[in-house]
Amino acid sequence: MRMFKLALCQIKGSFDKKESMATVTRYVETAAENGAQVISLPEMWNCPYSNDYFREYAEAEDGPTVKFLSDLAAKNDIYLIGGSIPELDGGKVYNTSFSFDRSGQIIGKHRKVHLFDIDVKGGIRFMESDTLTAGKDMTILDTEFGKIGVAICYDVRFPEWFRKMALAGAKLIVLPAAFNMTTGPAHWDITMRVRALDNQVYFAANSPARDENGPYVAYGNSCIASPWGDFIAHADEKESILYGDIDLDYEDSVREQLPLLKHRRPELY
Numbered sequence: 001m002r003m004f005k006l007a008l009c010q011i012k013g014s015f016d017k018k019e020s021m022a023t024v025t026r027y028v029e030t031a032a033e034n035g036a037q038v039i040s041l042p043e044m045w046n047c048p049y050s051n052d053y054f055r056e057y058a059e060a061e062d063g064p065t066v067k068f069l070s071d072l073a074a075k076n077d078i079y080l081i082g083g084s085i086p087e088l089d090g091g092k093v094y095n096t097s098f099s100f101d102r103s104g105q106i107i108g109k110h111r112k113v114h115l116f117d118i119d120v121k122g123g124i125r126f127m128e129s130d131t132l133t134a135g136k137d138m139t140i141l142d143t144e145f146g147k148i149g150v151a152i153c154y155d156v157r158f159p160e161w162f163r164k165m166a167l168a169g170a171k172l173i174v175l176p177a178a179f180n181m182t183t184g185p186a187h188w189d190i191t192m193r194v195r196a197l198d199n200q201v202y203f204a205a206n207s208p209a210r211d212e213n214g215p216y217v218a219y220g221n222s223c224i225a226s227p228w229g230d231f232i233a234h235a236d237e238k239e240s241i242l243y244g245d246i247d248l249d250y251e252d253s254v255r256e257q258l259p260l261l262k263h264r265r266p267e268l269y
């Protein structure tokens with residue numbers, strides 16, 4: 001099939017995992033009822049986004065959250081890109097996105113490769129590397145709709161990583177992410193559009209909804225950019241489900257008319 005419906009669930013986090021799971025269940029069921037075949041969640045949806053909580057909330061791959069996501073994918077007969085959660089493995093904590101097929105099988109596991117360590121004066125300081133370990137591997141899901149790349153938030157700032165994904169065949173890239181109120185207004189929209197445009201892919205960024213009272217105020221503004229570089233869907237800061245039709249024939253036609261990927265001169269750079 002050359003066309004499928006993607007849904008991004010822009011939901012608020014909470015301190016209570018059970019409450020977060022109940023919210024996720026509601027949103028995923030609604031998106032599936034509305035015809036979405038691939039559904040995604042935000043970064044760290046089951047854990048407050050703070051170094052104070054990552055280890056406390058972390059779970060192993062055989063823990064309850066991965067089981068919950070697997071059951072949810074199977075029950076709703078959808079591909080699920082499970083946002084990200086703190087994953088505990090060998091005493092280390094990773095920011096990890098698990099993905100599932102329609103039967104609930106894990107088909108991808110992305111550990112955030114670029115850790116979010118920034119110090120913007122008068123804005124935001126965050127040092128993920130104080131508590132988290134970086135992953136090393138590129139993640140591309142093989143699905144009945146084609147290849148879907150998965151990366152997490154700060155990964156988006158490294159264009160080489162996404163070019164590599166496009167060259168490996170990714171047609172859609174999904175980014176569970178949680179920009180903030182300093183870098184969000186400055187860089188979110190333009191970065192998502194340009195990753196789509198440069199690589200001639202659909203590019204979808206799934207933020208949590210904004211919670212002014214939470215430990216981390218996310219920017220929201222989940223969005224889906226087309227291979228032409230325009231937005232086909234864009235949320236505000238509130239809880240919502242964002243839908244987009246991913247049309248791979250359209251993607252092919254953009255690539256034929258403006259053959260950027262063919263015109264590269266890798267022997268020169």
Ligand SMILES: O=C(O)CCC(=O)C(=O)O
Nearest residue numbers: 116153154178179180183
């Ligand atoms: O790159 C940014 O500005 C934000 C990144 C971020 O919030 C994250 O990686 O979680």
